[in-house]
Amino acid sequence: RLPTMSSTAIPNDAPVEPKRLVVITAGTGNPSSTRQLTDRIAQTSLEILTEAGTAATVSVIELAALAVDTARAAVAGFPDDALQAAIDRLAAADAIIAASPVYKAGISGVFKTFVDILDNDLIVAKPVLLAATGGTARHALVIDDQLRPLFAYMRALTLPTSVYAAPEDWGTTDLGTRIERAATELAVMVRAGV
Secondary structure, X not given: OOOOOOOOOOOOOOOOOXXXXXXXXXXXXXXXXXXXXXXXXXXXXHHHHHHOOOOEEEEEEEOHHHHHHHHHHHHHOOOXXXXXXXXXXXXXXXEEEEEXXXXXXXXOHHHHHHHHHOOOOOOOXXXXXXXXXXXXXXXXXXXXXXXXXXXXXXXXXXXXXXXXXXXXXXXXXXXXXXHHHHHHHHHHHHHHOO
């Protein structure tokens, strides 16, 4: 015989917490093209969620500002307060937008080191929109070759559509179309409560 379980009904007028989107960006310029790309993706995601009646917020983790702390944590084995606060924000996220610049045909070392210090169970089943920027369109496969397997190892749910932007993409409508498609996928996952 199964034990009887009681449940407490949540009143319909109970305040609903906004969904939390967290951006991880490893751009180093000021402004960086990687940050500009994530800003566009985050803004489009917010607009789609708002239109669908879902409140959401965005916070940004700038990895360049945490580079020394991240390196120290990789060596010492534990993060300082600023880095722990970023990790806590990531743990509380309902969805993640993760973007890295491409250097020498690979993702940023700062990005990889940050992921290396995360607990393996931190982002299990969290929806992740992958993005990258680079100096040439020839590096577009870095997302599928390096970022997608990295987040698969972390057991996150990477979205089917990723967004890569080379310099020639910034003035095209195609970039906006890809951002819209990826942001729509993210919004669907967030609204589904995955």
